[in-house]
Amino acid sequence: MKVTVVGAGAVGASCAEYIAIKDFASEVVILDIKEGYAEGKAMDLMQTASLMGFDTKISGSTNDYAKTADSHIAVITSGIPRKPGMTREELIGINAGIVKTVSSNLLKHSPNVIIIVVSNPMDTMTYLVHKTTGIPKNRIIGMGGALDSARFKYRLAEAMEAPISDIDGMVIGGHSDTGMVPLTSHATRNSIRVSEFLSADRLQQVADDTKVGGATLTKLLGTSAWYAPGAAVSSMVQAIACDQKKMFPCSTMLDGEYGLNDICIGVPVILGKDGIEKIIDIPLSDAEKAKMKESAAGVTKTNGLLEL
Numbered sequence: 001m002k003v004t005v006v007g008a009g010a011v012g013a014s015c016a017e018y019i020a021i022k023d024f025a026s027e028v029v030i031l032d033i034k035e036g037y038a039e040g041k042a043m044d045l046m047q048t049a050s051l052m053g054f055d056t057k058i059s060g061s062t063n064d065y066a067k068t069a070d071s072h073i074a075v076i077t078s079g080i081p082r083k084p085g086m087t088r089e090e091l092i093g094i095n096a097g098i099v100k101t102v103s104s105n106l107l108k109h110s111p112n113v114i115i116i117v118v119s120n121p122m123d124t125m126t127y128l129v130h131k132t133t134g135i136p137k138n139r140i141i142g143m144g145g146a147l148d149s150a151r152f153k154y155r156l157a158e159a160m161e162a163p164i165s166d167i168d169g170m171v172i173g174g175h176s177d178t179g180m181v182p183l184t185s186h187a188t189r190n191s192i193r194v195s196e197f198l199s200a201d202r203l204q205q206v207a208d209d210t211k212v213g214g215a216t217l218t219k220l221l222g223t224s225a226w227y228a229p230g231a232a233v234s235s236m237v238q239a240i241a242c243d244q245k246k247m248f249p250c251s252t253m254l255d256g257e258y259g260l261n262d263i264c265i266g267v268p269v270i271l272g273k274d275g276i277e278k279i280i281d282i283p284l285s286d287a288e289k290a291k292m293k294e295s296a297a298g299v300t301k302t303n304g305l306l307e308l
């Protein structure tokens with residue numbers, strides 16, 4: 001199983017590291033446009049192999065896509081991250097051109113590759129890959145909900161003073177500061193609804209903190225986060241590589257599900273060897289439906305900025 005990670009920056013390197021440590025892929029190729037950068041990251045990571053106990057072979061490439069040939073899965077992390085005070089949507093001007101070129105180059109050498117889009121604004125970048133490559137929708141997956149759900153569980157555990165392993169919960173909708181829809185009414189601690197443990201006000205605070213999770217970290221770090229994003233991507237790559245049939249909220253092209261069409265937005269899907277094997281259309285409350293509709297309107301507005 002060969003995996004390519006485009007972008008050897010913070011998220012790309014973290015993603016490659018977690019994939020290697022989990023030791024399910026035979027080969028990871030990291031590619032970056034910056035001369036020598038991917039090769040350096042790959043060599044540094046390979047020098048952790050004997051310490052961390054993995055056999056995955058990691059190599060680097062400076063913009064040579066021939067080295068990515070016959071990849072099963074490719075992760076696109078290339079592009080600029082936001083700085084404190086910015087929204088993800090403001091990155092579209094630079095990142096759209098990068099994502100378009102990168103996805104086209106990947107497909108020249110790996111025509112059957114499954115693409116995971118990470119670069120922001122992620123839902124719109126996922127839509128762009130659909131519109132410009134024309135490959136089947138099961139092979140284009142946007143990563144956002146897996147990360148947002150991990151942050152939701154972190155905030156729920158914090159509020160309940162509970163171990164995170166007790167918590168289950170999911171965030172759907174657009175991967176933006178205002179567009180995320182944390183499903184507080186569905187979240188549980190060991191099968192008991194979290195509303196049994198937390199007041200409505202505290203639950204609202206958890207949802208609000210979850211939605212600005214990326215912005216909070218960007219303010220603290222001066223650039224956006226990488227550990228949890230890298231871990232989220234690696235879990236999705238593993239689900240596909242190992243045909244796990246696991247459920248993650250992912251950005252996917254909708255054809256009527258959730259009452260939405262011609263939009264990529266976060267909804268629960270099953271990930272297995274074919275990529276997105278099923279979209280799960282769960283019943284939402286009227287309030288959640290209204291939030292999802294508003295979120296979709298935001299993503300559609302950003303999609304309108306694309307030059308297709």
Ligand SMILES: NC(=O)c1ccc[n+]([C@@H]2O[C@H](COP(=O)([O-])OP(=O)(O)OC[C@H]3O[C@@H](n4cnc5c(N)ncnc54)[C@H](O)[C@@H]3O)[C@@H](O)[C@H]2O)c1
Nearest residue numbers: 007009010011032033078079080081118119120122143229
């Ligand atoms: N979807 C999510 O949940 C999520 C999470 C974290 C970050 N992100 C996004 O991921 C992107 C990367 O973030 P980062 O922190 O790793 O940034 P970074 O600046 O650390 O790394 C980006 C890398 O992309 C490379 N690059 C630029 N153009 C390229 C091209 N044409 N081909 C190959 N490589 C190219 C750069 O040289 C750089 O090394 C950003 O857009 C960020 O907003 C998304």
Ligand SMILES: O=C(O)C[C@H](O)C(=O)O
Nearest residue numbers: 082088120214215224225
């Ligand atoms: O917040 C960002 O800009 C990066 C990423 O989308 C995140 O949620 O960490």
